[in-house]
Amino acid sequence: MKNFSIGEMSKLNNISIQTLRYYDKIGLLKPKLINKTSKYRYYSIEEFLKVDMIKYYKNVGLSLEEIKNLISSNTSIEEKLQIINIQQEALENKLKDMNLMKNNLDILKNKVSSIIECKINKIFIKYNEEREYISYDYISNTNAELEINYRKVILDIEKYVGMLGYELSSIVSYDKTKEKMVYKNIMINTSENILKHNGQVIVLPKGEYITVYFEGGCFANKNYYKKVTEYINKNNIKVNGHFHEIYIIPQVNEDGKENTLMQLEILKS
Structure with a gap:
């Protein structure tokens, strides 16, 4: 089975080489093998799926540590639902805070504009x-x-x-x-x-x-x-x-x- 260099992995998955090296460092996405002499990293097709999983879970707001735990363990459907519920609640709280900040900015903008005018x-x-x-x-x-x-x-x-x-x-x-x-x-x-x-x-x-x-x-x-x-x-x-x-x-x-x-x-x- 063909192995892919880090450059090929980067191009095929639209992810930077620097990010791939960082994922390797934190144990999130390890290459299939590393050449002992050249230290070049090589990835297999199996790592492509892991990249898809990382992107998917990042898009719903999970942290890299949470994604690492999901990938490295066999979580049940019920556990996945619990993770989704927790993340949804966290995002709703963030949205509430962001809406509050936006409202405050709108009020402040109107107030400062009024001060400039008056x-x-x-x-x-x-x-x-x-x-x-x-x-x-x-x-x-x-x-x-x-x-x-x-x-x-x-x-x-x-x-x-x-x-x-x-x-x-x-x-x-x-x-x-x-x-x-x-x-x-x-x-x-x-x-x-x-x-x-x-x-x-x-x-x-x-x-x-x-x-x-x-x-x-x-x-x-x-x-x-x-x-x-x-x-x-x-x-x-x-x-x-x-x-x-x-x-x-x-x-x-x-x-x-x-x-x-x-x-x-x-x-x-």
Whole structure:
């Protein structure tokens, strides 16, 4: 029976020589024989079928280690079905994560496009539809308190949802006389019902919001609260409720200090 060189094996099966050598190294696809003098690898027709099996199982997402175990053992039909079910579940979870990432990218893209259009550091009026948030009642008077509470919320989200991909924000009380800010809670805009056990649902009503986009950090952004307050007073605008601060993209400046892209808004009466 004819044996095939590694080059022939590569061409006939559309698989690179480098890949064939790697498969040999990990014991996934061994050549039928290796010339002791030249060290050339030679494959038989039987190895062609193994290549087909490797390609087939790779196409359904199995790892090389899983494929190696399948090829080297006589698995029953029931065991093959179990492997298929496990792989299908894993792929469905990956698809769920990928769809979540795509949705987050779409939201982020729209948000950043809006910032470019409206310009940063410029106050404007923005209409928002009704928005639902899950609120964690952590009160923070200092940046350190806020960071710790922030981590608590993130840990809770990742525990139940698996990945952080939601808009985080806070309701902030601002005392213009003392120029003092108190972060009354931390919120996430998600429809994941599983998270509602730890937080209460807060609905921000539809309406016009005095809005500004800016770069900065929590508790270091008093100028923007002051700026919006002055805008409200200057234009004799009545507002309802506290400020809503939204974290869009976390970032730092050249000095390593927080320079997060943020949104500040407050509802007009």
